[in-house]
Amino acid sequence: MQSRGVALREAIISSPALPFSEGLKPKPHICKLNKPWVRTIMASAVSTANSEQVAVKAQEPPPLQVSRRLEKFKTTIFTQMSILAVKHGAVNLGQGFPNFDGPEFVKEAAIKAIREGKNQYARGYGVPELNSAVAARFKKDTGLTVDPEKEVTVTSGCTEAIAATMLGLINPGDEVIIFSPFYDSYQATLSMSDAKIKTVTLRPPDFAVPEKELREVFSENTRAILINTPHNPTGKMFSQKELELIASLCIENDALAFTDEVYDKLAFEAEHISMASLPGMYERTVTMNSLGKTFSLTGWKIGWAIAPPHLSWGVRQAHSYLTFSTSTPMQWASVAALQAPDSYYEELLKDYRAKKNILVDGLKTVGFKVYDSPGTYFVVVDHTPFGFDNDIAFCEHLIEKVGVVAIPTSVFYVDPNEGKNLVRFTFAKDEDTLKQAIERMKANLKR
Structure with a gap:
């Protein structure tokens, strides 16, 4: 950054407002500070210098700002790894x-829905035909008959269904149980709801629910438990x-029970069971899914x-x-799906x-300890x-030296x-x- 003196000198020499011929430098005795044109140039030079200081400050990014709930x-991790x-x-x-x-x-x-002009806001809780299609699928899967008008709410993905459920049914300070990894x-949505999160850890090799721990974490203060089955990330x-x-x-x-069942059709070793179908549970369950x-x-x-x-009222x-509301033409297409x-x-x-089978067999050949994955399209390894x-550290090495991306699971605890x-x-894939x-892991990942 120039000093104010240098800026002033350059401004005096280059200013088109100088009262002498272009290219000639002024004599020292001419530049009296009380002359109006000198005062103008000085003010301009100081302003230029100040502007340069402001420009330098502007190059420094302001501190990131976020609410305490999300700080x-x-x-x-998915964005980081994809980058x-x-x-x-x-x-x-x-x-x-x-x-x-x-x-x-x-x-x-x-495409047909778009061409037919079905492009404006849909009804807030869903296109009627999609609500009916969701209810019909749910009855076929669980045997439960639900009212598509009162008990089905269409959302922008299951992630929004989760957010709407938490924000609509959880009060600040309510205790909500989740299973780690999750x-x-x-966790982020529960933090936005100001909930008190309580966790129960699922551990390898089979990630079974630890009955004693689960019984201890439940209490009269428990508002809800959140379940994901089939389970991401463990399968x-x-x-x-x-x-x-x-x-x-x-x-x-x-x-209450909140169940995320987006992988219900990817069950390899056993039939998927919906929590809402168990005796006494439909009246206290929000079942979430997606296309x-x-x-x-x-x-x-x-x-x-x-x-x-x-419960649908709060959601x-x-x-x-x-x-x-959610994308109108995509809702119509979802009916067909x-x-x-x-x-x-x-x-x-x-x-x-x-x-x-390709992935699991390959990972075992490479040298990983692979845990069974009866559902989803994920596999967890040691x-x-x-x-x-x-x-x-392992995932960074895998990307930079081997050329393969995996997700570190520590972020899910x-x-x-x-x-x-x-x-x-x-x-x-x-x-x-x-x-x-x-093949990349076989060639470049050494024990």
């Missing part, structure tokens, strides 16, 4: 989205016995929450002020089972055979140390991508 949260994947040209087996497209008949339905939006499916235990504790303590995982259309963000009217109140024949789901499961102290030995891979990742 402990950073950029999501690194692009930077290092790594095969991305981290973020859980397919690298292949959804079915043509669903995409054509969206999908990262759970665990909650058994009938585990769900019955949770249901009994909810009834005993007059607590994206099942139809490989994650970018559409079509989700829903199913709950009895007295809808929050939803009204979060997004109000949910009317797909059983053969679609059979082929989906067959295809993902083949992808899973990375410690490769000598790294924690999952973050309240206490990161509980997840430091584990990383998560996804097999929601085409077979060539999975094979390429395995």
Whole structure:
């Protein structure tokens, strides 16, 4: 930055307002400070210098600002890993989205809806035909009959259904139980609700629900428990016995159950069981689901929450002020998706089972300890055979030196140390991508 003296000198020499011929320098005795034109130049020079100082200050970014509810949260791990994947040209087996497209008949339905002019705001809680399609699918899956007008709320993805449920039904200070590891939006959304989070840890090798710990964490102050089955990130499916235990504790303590069931159609080893279908549970359960995982259309963000009217009211109140309504043409296309024949789901499961086998067999060959994954499109492994102290260090090495992306699981725990030995891979990729990742690890990952 120039000093004010230098700025003044340059301004005097270059100023077009000088009362002498262009190119000639003034004589010293001419530059009297009381001359009006000198005062003008001096003021201009000082202003220029001050402007330069302001410009320098402007280059310094202001401190980041965020509410206290969210100040402990950073950029999501999925965004961080995807950025690194692009930077290092790594095969991305981290973020859980397919690298292949959804079915043509669903995409054509969206195009048809757009061309037919179905492009304005939809009804706040959903296009009536979609509400009915969701209710019909739920009855087929669970045997439960629900009122599509009063008990189904269409949301912008399951993530918004989760947020609307928390914000609409949880009061500041309410105790909510979640299982660690957990999908990262759970903790953030509960923090926005000012809830008191209580955790129960699921541990390898089978990530079974620890009955004693769960009984101890439940109390008369428990407002709700949040369950994800099939479970991200572990791939665990909650058994009938585990769900019955949770249901009994909810009834005993007059607590609600919030269930995230977005992977319900990706159950490889057992039938998916919806918590709402257990005796005495529908009246106290919000069941959340979405279209994206099942139809490989994650970018559409079509989700829903199913709950009895007295719980749907709170969900809808929050939803009204979060997004109000969800993409209209995509809702119409979702009707076509949910009317797909059983053969679609059979082929989906067959295809993902083949992808899973490629990844699991490859990871075992590379040298990982691989934990069973009966549901979802994720696999959790123990990375410690490769000598790294924690999952973050391992994942950084895997990206930078091997060219493959995985997700460190420590971000899915309240206490990161509980997840430091584990990383998560996804097999929601085409077979060539999975094979390429395995070959890179075979060649470049040494024990």
